[in-house]
Amino acid sequence: xxxxxxxxxxxxxxxxxxxxxxxxxxxxxxxxxxxxxxxxxxxxxxxxxxxxxxxxxxxxxxxxxxxxxxxxxxxxxxxxxxxxxxxxxxxxxxxxxxxxxxxxxxxxxxxxxxxxxxxxxxxxxxxxxxxxxxxxxxxxxxxxxxxxxxxxxxxxxxxxxxxxxxxxxxxxxxxxxxxxxxxxxxxxxxxxxxxxxxxxxxxxxxxxxxxxxxxxxxxxxxxxxxxxxxxxxxxxxxxxxxxxxxxxxxxxxxxxxxxxxxxxxxxxxxxxxxxxxxxxxxxxxxxxxxxxxxxxxxxxxxxxxxxxxxxxxxxxxxxxxxxxxxxxxxxxxxxxxxxxxxxxxxxxxxxxxxxxxxxxxxxxxxxxxxxxxxxxxxxxxxxxxxxx
Amino acid sequence: xxxxxxxxxxxxxxxxxxxxxxxxxxxxxxxxxxxxxxxxxxxxxxxxxxxxxxxxxxxxxxxxxxxxxxxxxxxxxxxxxxxxxxxxxxxxxxxxxxxxxxxxxxxxxxxxxxxxxxxxxxxxxxxxxxxxxxxxxxxxxxxxxxxxxxxxxxxxxxxxxxxxxxxxxxxxxxxxxxxxxxxxxxxxxxxxxxxxxxxxxxxxxxxxxxxxxxxxxxxxxxxxxxxxxxxxxxxxxxxxxxxxxxxxxxxxxxxxxxxxxxxxxxxxxxxxxxxxxxxxxxxxxx
Numbered sequence: 001x002x003x004x005x006x007x008x009x010x011x012x013x014x015x016x017x018x019x020x021x022x023x024x025x026x027x028x029x030x031x032x033x034x035x036x037x038x039x040x041x042x043x044x045x046x047x048x049x050x051x052x053x054x055x056x057x058x059x060x061x062x063x064x065x066x067x068x069x070x071x072x073x074x075x076x077x078x079x080x081x082x083x084x085x086x087x088x089x090x091x092x093x094x095x096x097x098x099x100x101x102x103x104x105x106x107x108x109x110x111x112x113x114x115x116x117x118x119x120x121x122x123x124x125x126x127x128x129x130x131x132x133x134x135x136x137x138x139x140x141x142x143x144x145x146x147x148x149x150x151x152x153x154x155x156x157x158x159x160x161x162x163x164x165x166x167x168x169x170x171x172x173x174x175x176x177x178x179x180x181x182x183x184x185x186x187x188x189x190x191x192x193x194x195x196x197x198x199x200x201x202x203x204x205x206x207x208x209x210x211x212x213x214x215x216x217x218x219x220x221x222x223x224x225x226x227x228x229x230x231x232x233x234x235x236x237x238x239x240x241x242x243x244x245x246x247x248x249x250x251x252x253x254x255x256x257x258x259x260x261x262x263x264x265x266x267x268x269x270x271x272x273x274x275x276x277x278x279x280x281x282x283x284x285x286x287x288x289x290x291x292x293x294x295x296x297x298x299x300x301x302x303x304x305x306x307x308x309x310x311x312x313x314x315x316x317x318x319x320x321x322x323x324x325x326x327x328x329x330x331x332x333x334x335x336x337x338x339x340x341x342x343x344x345x346x347x348x349x350x351x352x353x354x355x356x357x358x359x360x361x362x363x364x365x366x367x368x369x370x371x372x373x374x375x376x377x378x379x380x381x382x383x384x385x386x387x388x
Numbered sequence: 389x390x391x392x393x394x395x396x397x398x399x400x401x402x403x404x405x406x407x408x409x410x411x412x413x414x415x416x417x418x419x420x421x422x423x424x425x426x427x428x429x430x431x432x433x434x435x436x437x438x439x440x441x442x443x444x445x446x447x448x449x450x451x452x453x454x455x456x457x458x459x460x461x462x463x464x465x466x467x468x469x470x471x472x473x474x475x476x477x478x479x480x481x482x483x484x485x486x487x488x489x490x491x492x493x494x495x496x497x498x499x500x501x502x503x504x505x506x507x508x509x510x511x512x513x514x515x516x517x518x519x520x521x522x523x524x525x526x527x528x529x530x531x532x533x534x535x536x537x538x539x540x541x542x543x544x545x546x547x548x549x550x551x552x553x554x555x556x557x558x559x560x561x562x563x564x565x566x567x568x569x570x571x572x573x574x575x576x577x578x579x580x581x582x583x584x585x586x587x588x589x590x591x592x593x594x595x596x597x598x599x600x601x602x603x604x605x606x607x608x609x610x611x612x613x614x615x616x617x618x619x620x621x622x623x624x625x626x627x628x629x630x631x632x633x634x635x636x637x638x639x640x641x642x643x644x645x646x647x648x649x650x651x652x653x654x655x656x657x658x659x660x661x662x663x664x665x666x667x668x669x670x671x672x673x674x
Contacts, residue, residue, distance in 0.1 A: 036605075037504065037603075037604075037605040037608075037609075038504075039499070039504050040503070040504050040505060168649070194648050195648065195649050196648065196651075197651050197652035198652075199652055200644075200651070201599055201600055201610075201613070202398070202402045202405075202599055202640070202641065202644075204398045204401075204402070204641070205394075205395075205398060205641055205644035205645045205648070206644060206648060208394055208398070208524075208645070209645065209648070225505075225506060225601075225603065226506065226600070226601045226603060226609070229506055229508070229601045230598075230599055230600075230601060233598060237518065237525075237527045238525065239518065239525055256505050257505055257506045259508070260505070260506040260507070260508030260601075261508070262508065262510060296503075
């Protein structure tokens with residue numbers, strides 16, 4: 001980008017921040033993948049947003065809320081930044097939301113700092129993002145937030161040795177570091193840390209290696225979709241369960257792909273912040289409304305990330321209208337009840353403090369479907385990766 | 389010794405799955421000389437149909453798989469008549485553009501029909517069991533893939549080398565005009581061969597789904613794998629593809645056992661080195 005355009009955009013953003021949009025209408029720009037291999041995220045967000053709006057109406061305080069959806073395609077930081085600029089300048093949005101991937105979220109940092117636009121992250125889970133701008137707020141989770149409590153819980157269950165198998169990319173390495181640090185701090189031993197190439201299609205060699213090491217547990221982190229499917233299948237088929245090796249995961253059994261894993265998934269243990277089977281009235285109402293609007297929809301962590309993100313935006317609008325800095329200030333002290341349990345915004349990290357549940361996959365005898373049954377809360381924590 | 393046996397067993401099982409998903413391409417691109425990047429699309433259609441017939445309609449695995457292959461062939465036949473017939477005459481770059489366009493259409497169609505989540509194909513009880521090899525376990529599914537793979541290679545060898553159809557096909561590919569003037573109905577031969585390629589793609593998609601699960605983006609996700617198998621094997625040689633698939637399976641598996649962090653680098657280095665030394669592939673004609 002040339003210097004001139006940067007200046008022009010800067011000027012435009014400055015003007016925008018000064019005047020603000022009209023008081024009675026607040027626009028929210030949602031940047032997410034709506035096409036391509038990751039379109040499911042956009043779909044989950046939009047369904048959750050529509051569910052929230054159906055439950056709470058289109059107005060927050062004295063303001064009408066309007067959502068504008070923009071398709072970023074996939075991991076594409078340049079596109080993410082230019083969409084944010086387009087939304088801020090042409091559409092004059094007051095809030096930004098969405099962001100599935102860390103690079104896409106990071107790319108808008110300088111823009112939102114300049115325009116003072118509160119930006120709610122529905123998914124991207126790398127701790128460092130929120131350090132890049134004081135206008136980031138996160139209603140999803142961070143990898144440290146779920147991996148570290150899982151390691152501590154595993155140690156408390158009597159598991160002393162572990163092998164970590166993570167996909168060799170940013171989030172995988174974050175998860176590996178978090179698990180290892182927490183597990184070894186407790187006194188456990190990580191015998192080996194295997195990093196699997198992103199393009200892996202056959203996990204048998206890695207699984208056999210784990211089996212040969214014979215640890216008490218194997219911790220894993222994989223991107224959703226095909227890798228998770230194949231890994232969990234291979235894990236079960238090679239008899240690791242029978243060999244007494246406990247599976248420890250996080251998002252591997254997420255709801256949209258869970259039924260596809262079939263009976264082999266039964267018994268897999270994960271630590272995570274949301275299960276579609278969470279036992280609360282709030283969650284049941286959320287699911288009922290979602291099913292009413294979209295009969296085929298399946299709620300997962302991306303859905304509640306968006307649902308709570310919209311709640312946060314509504315509350316910020318009620319408190320501060322289109323005044324960005326005041327809205328962020330107000331958000332820092334907010335607490336609310338979510339379909340996943342109680343939430344509280346951490347004023348320092350601007351990531352929600354929430355319950356991390358230990359869950360196990362079981363087949364629901366009534367519906368016949370697989371679900372993540374929560375066995376208890378193992379921690380109530382904010383972003384543990386902030387100070388790492 | 390255990391390590392060596394593990395590499396051999398897993399490598400051959402993985403290689404056979406690679407062969408199954410690439411053999412259809414070996415027929416359309418290798419034998420018919422059309423750069424068919426939509427190959428994965430036919431595998432996707434086969435897999436999606438098997439998912440739908442087996443899961444939503446509740447048919448048994450074998451019946452669903454058979455109907456899905458038949459369904460894929462039924463889609464491929466008119467496609468060959470209307471679209472591919474024109475593509476044969478294109479230059480290589482135009483073939484690439486036209487067939488990748490078709491692949492995108494297939495992806496969009498399946499995405500619209502079934503969504504972008506995984507389309508699991510439930511295996512029958514028999515294939516889900518583990519076979520005890522003494523020193524380790526192997527799932528019945530992988531053993532079955534090895535068996536079907538051997539049947540496919542034998543069947544193709546017989547069809548191409550021992551039948552009149554095979555002789556006519558080779559004649560038509562080598563010189564279409566001369567073949568026609570000798571009274572061979574080359575249009576029909578091409579159509580049948582293309583249908584065979586599409587059917588094999590569907591079979592590979594369904595049988596390989598345990599390892600390379602079906603979702604709407606399947607054709608793009610695994611395109612490089614298919615192309616590598618055919619390129620290493622050599623254009624026009626089914627046996628070459630077979631040897632290439634097994635070789636790739638064993639090398640990739642070995643590097644995952646021995647140097648997991650570097651597995652991808654080792655794999656692609658071997659492929660590049662091999663193609664630099666022998667650009668026509670294992671059994672290709674120079």
